[in-house]
Amino acid sequence: MQSAKELVRKELSHNLKDCAVSSMPSTSEQPGSSTEQKKPGLLDFIKQRRPNTNLTASAVNILRMYLETDPQNEEAEITKAAESAGAFWSSNKHLAPLNTIALKYLAIPATSVPSERMFSKSGYVLSSRRSRLQADAVDQICFINQNYDLIETGKV
Template structure:
C-alpha cells in the first residue's frame, strides 16, 4: 500500500487529500459551466452595429463577459511589429505551391488560420 500511496497520505491525511481533489474538481466544473453560460449569453445577444468600436464594446461589457473580455484583449490588440504579418505571408507562400496551385482563396484562408492558431 505504501508503494502506491506515500506514507504521508495514509490515514487521516488521505481523506484530506481526497477532499481537496473533490473540491478542485468541483471548482473546475463550476468554471467550465460558467464559461459555457457566458458564451451562450453572448451568442444570444443582438449584433452590435458595424460602426461601434469593438474595443469600447468590450470595455463596456467586461463585467458581463469577464472570460470573453480576456480573450478580446488578447486577440483585438495591434501587433507591435510587422513580424507576425510577414510570417503569415511566408506561410502562404509555402502553402501555395505547384502541387497546391488550385487551392481556393477560402481554403487558403482557413489553412492559414489553422496554422496560425493551432
C-alpha cells in the first residue's frame, strides 16, 4: 500500500506532465515552409543549453517545499491561512501545481446531506419507545447503521 505522500507525488507529476504537454507549441509545418530556414533567435542558445527537466523531480521538489514551510517563521502567513485557504494559496503561488490537488482532496462538500441523514437516523433511534437508551448506546447504534455495508462485507 502506498503512502499518502507517494500518491500526492504521483498525481503532482501527472499534473505537471499535463501542463507541460498543453504548453508545448504545436509543430505543424506549412507546406511551403520546409525550404525556409528559421533564423536563430537571440536566446535560442540558452534554450539549447538548458537541460530537460525531470517531471518527477519537479514534483518531489514542490512537495518538499510545501512540507518544509516553517510555521514559526511565517506566523502572519499562517494566521492568514487559518482565516482562509484562498489566502494561503495566493501567498504561496510558487506551490501552484499543488493547489489543484489540494482543491480536489481538501474541498468541503457542497451539501450537508450525509450529516442531515445521520441526524435523521438518530431521531428514529431515539423515539418515545426508546427514550431510556443511554448516549453511548445511541452512538453505537448510529455507527452500526451508518457503516452496516462495510461491516456486512467484512471490510472492517
